[in-house]
Amino acid sequence: MEDYKFLIETKEIVKGKPKQVRLGLKKLTVYFNGEKYFVFDSHCPHARADLTKAKYLKNEVQCHWHGYRFNLEDGKGKGNNFQLKLYKVKIEDGKIFVKEKKEEEQENLLFFPEVKFKGEKDDK
Numbered sequence: 001m002e003d004y005k006f007l008i009e010t011k012e013i014v015k016g017k018p019k020q021v022r023l024g025l026k027k028l029t030v031y032f033n034g035e036k037y038f039v040f041d042s043h044c045p046h047a048r049a050d051l052t053k054a055k056y057l058k059n060e061v062q063c064h065w066h067g068y069r070f071n072l073e074d075g076k077g078k079g080n081n082f083q084l085k086l087y088k089v090k091i092e093d094g095k096i097f098v099k100e101k102k103e104e105e106q107e108n109l110l111f112f113p114e115v116k117f118k119g120e121k122d123d124k
């Protein structure tokens with residue numbers, strides 16, 4: 001459990017209802033889909049909307065501001081190049097502990113969208 005920090009007790013998390021929890025100065029969202037707990041930065045990587053208010057599917061979150069979708073397993077944007085910042089989660093004695101994932105542990109670390117301008121063509 002080295003480097004893991006206590007976040008919240010599992011009994012405080014309701015299945016299907018995201019909850020925002022503070023970890024120091026950070027705001028994290030905890031989401032339980034009935035099988036697995038996911039913990040990630042509450043701010044959407046696109047324009048920082050609060051993802052606690054987003055729409056949730058089983059392993060996916062869809063931001064309520066511009067509709068961008070992110071896979072909760074790897075944080076990758078679906079149809080976009082943004083990366084949701086995920087935390088590693090460990091459950092012990094009904095308690096949720098988290099550890100920040102290092103950048104090299106997340107693949108798709110592009111924080112700006114690929115913007116195509118009208119009339120622009122692919123080089124391929």
Ligand code: FES
Binds near residue numbers: 044045047
């Ligand atoms: S702020 Fe989330 S999609 Fe734009």
